[in-house]
Amino acid sequence: MTSRIAVLPVTVLVALLVTACGSPEPDPVDPAERGPSVVRPLADGSPDIPGRPPRGGDPSVDRLDPDLLAAVKAAMRDARADGVAMTITSGWRSRAHQQRLFDEAVAEYGSESEASRWVAPPDSSAHVTGDAVDIGPKEADAWLVEHGAAYGLCQIFANEAWHFELATTPGGVCPDLLPDGSYRR
Numbered sequence: 001m002t003s004r005i006a007v008l009p010v011t012v013l014v015a016l017l018v019t020a021c022g023s024p025e026p027d028p029v030d031p032a033e034r035g036p037s038v039v040r041p042l043a044d045g046s047p048d049i050p051g052r053p054p055r056g057g058d059p060s061v062d063r064l065d066p067d068l069l070a071a072v073k074a075a076m077r078d079a080r081a082d083g084v085a086m087t088i089t090s091g092w093r094s095r096a097h098q099q100r101l102f103d104e105a106v107a108e109y110g111s112e113s114e115a116s117r118w119v120a121p122p123d124s125s126a127h128v129t130g131d132a133v134d135i136g137p138k139e140a141d142a143w144l145v146e147h148g149a150a151y152g153l154c155q156i157f158a159n160e161a162w163h164f165e166l167a168t169t170p171g172g173v174c175p176d177l178l179p180d181g182s183y184r185r
């Protein structure tokens with residue numbers, strides 16, 4: 001009796017091992033094959049960008065200039081090949097959303113002129129027209145500052161290393177940086 005009881009757990013264990021080896025879990029998807037990274041929402045409420053081509057579910061991506069979006073996706077693929085994960089942290093924004101961001105910046109910085117160094121009002125924001133993306137994380141920003149011109153993507157403002165626009169032809173030269181967003185108006 002005692003020996004049978006002792007043997008049983010071993011048998012069960014062996015059976016479990018055989019089962020585990022015989023039917024392994026499906027391999028996880030290779031990250032390199034997932035396409036552009038999924039972006040997490042920011043505190044500003046910007047929604048995610050899907051990991052696959054958008055199908056009308058995400059206005060912050062769908063309403064981007066198609067050429068800009070294509071350039072960013074190409075850069076994402078090449079950055080990933082360099083081991084750099086790249087995400088769009090903010091894309092198109094509604095006027096109302098941009099106004100809200102600007103109002104918050106005015107409250108934070110104390111004046112419209114100071115706020116506009118960091119957040120553009122709706123009339124001058126390239127996000128509102130779908131002509132700008134914010135990119136993250138910092139490693140991806142650095143990658144895109146270095147390589148973006150190959151895709152026509154340029155940093156525009158010296159104080160916003162995360163903000164990119166199509167500002168040259170692919171392989172061209174990016175324009176000189178503006179000190180901050182207030183110089184655009």
Ligand SMILES: [Zn+2]
Nearest residue numbers: 132133134163
């Ligand atoms: Zn931006």
